[in-house]
Amino acid sequence: MVASWPEPIVSVQALSKTGVSTVPNRYVKPAHQRPVHNSDQSSLDMEIPVLDMSDVWKNPEGLRQVRKACEEWGFFQVVNHGVNHGLMERVRGAWREFFDLPVEEKRKYANSPDTYEGYGSRIGVVKDAKLDWSDYFFLNYLPSSIRNPSKWPSQPSKIRELIEEYGEEVRKLCERLVGTLSESLGLEPNHLMKAFGGEDNAGASLRANFYPKCPQPHLTLGLSSHSDPGGITIVLSDENVAGLQIRRGDCWVTVKSVPNALIVNIGDQVQILSNGIYKSVEHQVIVNSGMDRVSLALFYNPRSDIPIAPVEELLTENRPALYKPIRFDEYRLMIRQKGPSGKNQVDSLLAST
Numbered sequence: 193m194v195a196s197w198p199e200p201i202v203s204v205q206a207l208s209k210t211g212v213s214t215v216p217n218r219y220v221k222p223a224h225q226r227p228v229h230n231s232d233q234s235s236l237d238m239e240i241p242v243l244d245m246s247d248v249w250k251n252p253e254g255l256r257q258v259r260k261a262c263e264e265w266g267f268f269q270v271v272n273h274g275v276n277h278g279l280m281e282r283v284r285g286a287w288r289e290f291f292d293l294p295v296e297e298k299r300k301y302a303n304s305p306d307t308y309e310g311y312g313s314r315i316g317v318v319k320d321a322k323l324d325w326s327d328y329f330f331l332n333y334l335p336s337s338i339r340n341p342s343k344w345p346s347q348p349s350k351i352r353e354l355i356e357e358y359g360e361e362v363r364k365l366c367e368r369l370v371g372t373l374s375e376s377l378g379l380e381p382n383h384l385m386k387a388f389g390g391e392d393n394a395g396a397s398l399r400a401n402f403y404p405k406c407p408q409p410h411l412t413l414g415l416s417s418h419s420d421p422g423g424i425t426i427v428l429s430d431e432n433v434a435g436l437q438i439r440r441g442d443c444w445v446t447v448k449s450v451p452n453a454l455i456v457n458i459g460d461q462v463q464i465l466s467n468g469i470y471k472s473v474e475h476q477v478i479v480n481s482g483m484d485r486v487s488l489a490l491f492y493n494p495r496s497d498i499p500i501a502p503v504e505e506l507l508t509e510n511r512p513a514l515y516k517p518i519r520f521d522e523y524r525l526m527i528r529q530k531g532p533s534g535k536n537q538v539d540s541l542l543a544s545t
Contacts, residue, residue, distance in 0.1 A: 194305045194529065198319040201302065201312065205327050206295045208404035208484075215408045218323050225322075227413060227437070227478045228444055238445045240265050240438065242453065246272035248372065259376040262458055266473030267438050269453040274368075275361045277452045280428055283358040288486045289348040291327065291402040301345060303330060305528060309343055317529055325479050326414045327402045333359050333490070334396035359398065359490065362426050362454075366492035367391055369424060369456060377466055379505060387465050387503060388423060389495025395422075395520070401487045403435060406479040414477035414485070419535055420459040421527045422493035422520070427455040433485040439474040446478070460523070460538040461494050464515045467502035474535055496521035515541045 207216070241261040248254030261268040290298070303310030305317050308330045314323050329345065332338045333355075344352050367385070374384035388394045403414035414435060429436060429449040436455070437444040447455065463472045479485075494500055501517035518541060526540075 194317045196304060197314065198317055201314065203295050203298070203327055204313055204325055205291060205402055205404045205484075208406065213407050215325070215406065215411050218320075219325050219412045221322055221412055221416075225413070225416065226411060227409070227476070238440060238443070239448055240445070240455075241268040242450055243268050243270050244272050245270050245274070249368070255372070255376045258372055262373065262376065262470040265438070265440075266471050267447070267455065267457045267475070269447075269450050269455050271450060271453050273365055273454055275358075275365055275454060279354070279358055279361065280452070280454075281431075283354045284428055284431070284486060284488060286348055286351040286354050287329070287400040287402075287488060290329065290345050290351060290400070291486065293347060297347065301329065301343070307332075308528060309340075315528070324415050324477075325403065325406050325412045326477070327404070329400045330397065331355070331399075332397050334363065334394060334492075335392070355398065358488075359396070362490045363396060363492070365454070366394075366396070366424060366426060366490070370492070373424070373462065373470070377469065377503075377506065379503065383503065383505070384462070384465060387494065387500070388461075389498050393495040395493040395496055397491050397493070399489050399491070401477075401485075401489065403477060403479050403485040403487075405484050406481060409479045409481050412479065414479045417474050417476040418527075419463075419472035419474055419538060420457060420491065421461070421524055422459040422491045423461045424459055424492050425457045426490045426492070427457070428488040429455055430485045430487055433480055433483045435477045435479065435485050435487070437476050437478055444476070459491070459493075461500050461520060463538055464500050464518075464541065465503050467506045467511065468514045469506065472535075472538060493524075494520045496524070512543075514543055516543055 243257055298311045301311040303312040309332055311329050313327045331344055341352050370385050371381040375381050434446050436447040458470050458472050460472045462470055497519055499517040499519055502513040502515055507513055
């Protein structure tokens with residue numbers, strides 16, 4: 193476990209506010225990793241599925257829609273999901289206020305790579321790595337034994353209460369979605385949750401992301417290409433500025449956020465548990481020269497100290513286990529050390545490697 197960052201941390205937001213006209217070299221991505229703006233009309237017209245959960249949860253056809261979205265996209269938006277719309281606006285607004293605080297105030301919560309909890313600006317501890325154009329605040333939410341609200345921001349007022357309230361509503365949604373994914377795979381509703389370690393043992397963390405205005409957005413990324421290491425991720429996107437892109441074959445599709453929707457994506461652990469039937473999909477975040485952007489991701493994960501392996505009921509003679517078992521805490525540590533790296537992480541567990 194590395195206890196300190198390899199180089200001094202620079203707030204990207206503070207850097208952006210100085211009015212720099214060029215992106216410093218440490219943020220300039222190699223040519224093959226720079227954002228691609230598709231001119232092909234067919235890719236511009238593509239959109240991730242939007243599922244009305246009030247239909248999905250009462251209609252057998254809904255499970256087929258979920259399965260299709262997970263097999264073909266690994267991402268979908270949900271409406272009528274049960275999370276209060278006003279709460280979504282308030283928690284997003286509170287995080288925007290937090291990031292607008294003076295940098296000295298935010299640095300009281302500066303994080304380190306041993307837990308990542310707190311305010312930071314980089315992922316990974318590789319010296320001289322190319323960095324992303326973003327700041328974030330990361331906090332542990334579940335299990336409640338590792339939750340420490342004293343490490344959460346105290347300003348703006350009521351932000352801790354909003355984090356707690358939003359976290360509870362999204363936790364309930366995650367529990368319901370894990371059951372839905374289980375059924376859509378043809379398993380008992382509680383099968384995947386048992387593989388996660390049970391509702392009382394599942395983990396969750398929350399990351400608020402701030403993507404400042406960037407003078408040369410074609411040279412950098414707000415978040416480099418990666419698939420999420422955990423179980424499922426629930427994203428509350430910026431209501432005004434697009435930024436999330438999903439890999440679709442050779443194209444990158446920019447997600448058009450639906451009002452009051454939440455974005456759901458499959459993480460590496462569900463890819464492993466489903467034996468590759470459902471895939472965690474590479475995604476990245478582009479930045480904007482005229483507007484900054486705020487988003488909020490809640491990562492819902494298996495218990496950290498139990499082996500995660502393909503579910504036995506999904507294995508066949510023609511499709512044996514594709515992945516070697518691994519504990520989630522081991523898996524997460526690899527990401528925290530190396531930073532985002534496309535699909536290399538989960539591919540390293542393929543049984544044939």
